[in-house]
Every structure is written in structure tokens, then in C-alpha cells.
Amino acid sequence: MFGIEFIAGNWPLIWVIVxxxxxxxxxxxxxxxxxxxxxxxxxxxxxxxxxxxxxVQFALFFIVSVVLLYFTRPIVQRKLNVGVEKTNSDALIGKIGFVTKQIEAFSTGQVKLEGNEWTAIAENRELVIYQNTKVIVSRIEGVKLVVTPAEQHTENK
Known part of the structure; x- marks a missing residue:
């Protein structure tokens, strides 16, 4: 039915199948x-x-593919992520909480944030953050909040 000659001579069909x-x-x-x-x-x-x-067909196949991949993939990825909201713990970054148990140097303490108690460490591990200090969440490492004192955070800006 379809011989090798038909397939080999019919590159438009081959490219459409690809x-x-x-x-x-x-x-x-x-x-x-x-x-x-x-x-x-x-x-x-x-x-x-x-x-x-x-x-020429193969050259254009690879050139167009690479150009499309390089220039449009980042744009499409951004568009597909539209409306994605931070969820769970990522939503806590930048929020303000209060130290309920002093955060010792190179150790942990407790921070109350949005009604929940979290284990926390200081961004500057050498720093002691005292109880009732207002702190801002910088990031999250595992299940611990990494915080900076709110006063220090505003001074650095």
C-alpha cells in the first residue's frame, strides 16, 4: 500500500505526522x-x-523549534500561572507576628501569627529576639518561620 518510495518522497506528510x-x-x-x-x-x-x-526543512525545523522554545516558553509559563495565589505557609511571608517565647541566639522560639503559634528562628542567627517583639516573616525553612524584628526591618529599607 504505502511503499518506502511514497513515504520518503512525501516529506510534507511526514512533517505533519511528526x-x-x-x-x-x-x-x-x-x-x-x-x-x-x-x-x-x-x-x-x-x-x-x-x-x-x-x-532546509530540517534546518528550519530546528531553528524554529529552538526560537519558539527560547522566546515564548517563559511568556506562556507566566500566563499559565496567572491567578495562582500563595497558599498555606507561603502566604505568611511578609506578615507581622509577635514573639511569644524568646528566640535565643542559634536557637528557636515561638511566634504568634494570624492566631497560630509557630516555631521561629531569627534571620540573623546571632540575634536574640525578646518576647512581645513585633517581627516580620522573611521566609520559611521547613516548618520554622525565619523572622526579623520589625524595627530592624524598617531601618534596613
Whole structure:
């Protein structure tokens, strides 16, 4: 039915099949990688239809794929993350709490933040932060808040 001569001489069809396979792979993985190569295959199919040599088809396939990957992937990733809100502990970064148990140098203490008690350490590990001090959450390490005194935080700005 389809001989090697038919397939080898029909590069536009081959490129369309490659584009479809890559599109299916992208749909299954959602990795935002193969979709760009799918675009390269479409361009290669178009130039194959106008009779471009095989070397030009492959060159355009790789050039278009890499250009699409490099320039559009970051934009698409940002667009796909629209509306993503910080959840759980990430939402605590930048919030203000109060020390309920003194944070010792190179040790932990307790901070009350949004009605919950958290284990906390000082951003500057040599610092002692006394009870009832207002602190700002800098980041989270594991299950501990990393905090700086609010006064120190405003002085540094």
C-alpha cells in the first residue's frame, strides 16, 4: 500500500505526522516542551510543500523549534500561572507576628501569627529576639518561620 518510495518522497506528510505526534505528547505531558517542536514541524511541512530541499526543512525545523522554545516558553509559563495565589505557609511571608517565647541566639522560639503559634528562628542567627517583639516573616525553612524584628526591618529599607 504505502511503499518506502511514497513515504520518503512525501516529506510534507511526514512533517505533519511528526507535528501531530508531538502535539499528542504535549497534550499528555503538559511539559511545555514538545509543543515548540510541533511548531517547527509545521514550518518544515510548509516549506516541504513548496519543494524546499530536505536540509532546509530540517534546518528550519530546528531553528524554529529552538526560537519558539527560547522566546515564548517563559511568556506562556507566566500566563499559565496567572491567578495562582500563595497558599498555606507561603502566604505568611511578609506578615507581622509577635514573639511569644524568646528566640535565643542559634536557637528557636515561638511566634504568634494570624492566631497560630509557630516555631521561629531569627534571620540573623546571632540575634536574640525578646518576647512581645513585633517581627516580620522573611521566609520559611521547613516548618520554622525565619523572622526579623520589625524595627530592624524598617531601618534596613
Amino acid at each position: 507535528a501531530i505526534v508531538l502535539g499528542i505528547i504535549e497534550a499528555l505531558t503538559m511539559g511545555l516542551t514538545t509543543i515548540w517542536f510541533c511548531g517547527g514541524a509545521v514550518v518544515a511541512a510548509l516549506v516541504a510543500m513548496i519543494g524546499a530541499p530536505l536540509g
